[in-house]
Amino acid sequence: MAASDQIKSMIRYFGEGDEERFFSSALQIAAMEARKGHTNLAHELKLLIEKAKAYRSVAYADRAKTIPILQPKRELKDLVDVFYPQVRLKEMVLSKPVAQSLQKLVKEQKHWEKLQQFNLQPKRKLLLVGPPGTGKTMTAQALAGELGIPVFIVRLDGIVSKFMGESIAKLRLIFEAMVDNRGVYLFDEFDSIGSHRDKGQDVGEIKRILNSFLIHIEKDQSNSIIIAATNLPDMLDKALFRRFDEVIAYPLPDTEEIENLISRSLQGFAKEARFDLHDISRLATGLNHAQIVQACEEGIKEMIIEELPAISTAHLTQALQKRQ
Numbered sequence: 001m002a003a004s005d006q007i008k009s010m011i012r013y014f015g016e017g018d019e020e021r022f023f024s025s026a027l028q029i030a031a032m033e034a035r036k037g038h039t040n041l042a043h044e045l046k047l048l049i050e051k052a053k054a055y056r057s058v059a060y061a062d063r064a065k066t067i068p069i070l071q072p073k074r075e076l077k078d079l080v081d082v083f084y085p086q087v088r089l090k091e092m093v094l095s096k097p098v099a100q101s102l103q104k105l106v107k108e109q110k111h112w113e114k115l116q117q118f119n120l121q122p123k124r125k126l127l128l129v130g131p132p133g134t135g136k137t138m139t140a141q142a143l144a145g146e147l148g149i150p151v152f153i154v155r156l157d158g159i160v161s162k163f164m165g166e167s168i169a170k171l172r173l174i175f176e177a178m179v180d181n182r183g184v185y186l187f188d189e190f191d192s193i194g195s196h197r198d199k200g201q202d203v204g205e206i207k208r209i210l211n212s213f214l215i216h217i218e219k220d221q222s223n224s225i226i227i228a229a230t231n232l233p234d235m236l237d238k239a240l241f242r243r244f245d246e247v248i249a250y251p252l253p254d255t256e257e258i259e260n261l262i263s264r265s266l267q268g269f270a271k272e273a274r275f276d277l278h279d280i281s282r283l284a285t286g287l288n289h290a291q292i293v294q295a296c297e298e299g300i301k302e303m304i305i306e307e308l309p310a311i312s313t314a315h316l317t318q319a320l321q322k323r324q
Helices: 003-016 019-035 039-065 074-078 096-110 112-116 136-147 166-180 204-219 255-265 277-282 289-305 313-321
Strands: 080-083 125-129 151-154 184-187 225-230 246-249
Touching (some): 003 019, 019 039, 096 136, 096 246, 125 136, 136 151, 151 166, 166 204, 255 289, 277 313, 289 313
Parallel strands (some): 125 225, 151 184
Antiparallel strands (some): 080 151
């Protein structure tokens, strides 16, 4: 790819807030200069990129430290991971029904004051179900990114305790935090605490946690967004489903979505490639979003390491086939 195209891509990525691809394009330019024999310039570019990355990491770390939840209630440090995500919904490849549901939630959230004037509440309690790697966890980050609020990833392993009553007290702390600290609260792998209460095995504390969760989520009147995600919806207690504003099913990507995902993942790297996107996409049928992205990244790495002019069809094919 010509340097002018790389620069245009960098500017586009910067405007879209896609930091990862911005730095990736910058590194490509440095690599091109090195191949031309401009070693001093290439070295200088790499140093500037490394300094910029380091600065951004420190800046986001400092920003996260300012979140008030970490100060007044120090016990929550072991229960949640907090950060400000940079992901947006437009960066995700989603089925049309899923995308429409999420966009509607964002729209309602941005106009919550108008809705409250008529005693209406925006959607903010979601149950996400579907196979692994289809974007459920990333959705929580994207919604937080759209609304400019932090995402709180609840550590379920930190909630469950062998001591009776302690787990319920920890769960109560999290729901109290939702009132004081608006954000997206993600309960990932929710089936670990949301499984059927009529199971035969001795899981008394899990049942108590589930009962407590049902009470808290029904009584919750905060402005935070609550998301529970699971790969195993059939294991969830039936009482959970009616506690959420919407249940969103995440399917594996179809042909059109696979092509879109591959095109996005190879953007900036495959301009000179000579392969049929439709043929390549057929090899990815049955794979989830994460597996397809990983395969594309593997092909990009091979191109960079072997200093190829474009993505190798053979490398990309092999990377997809081995994930089947």
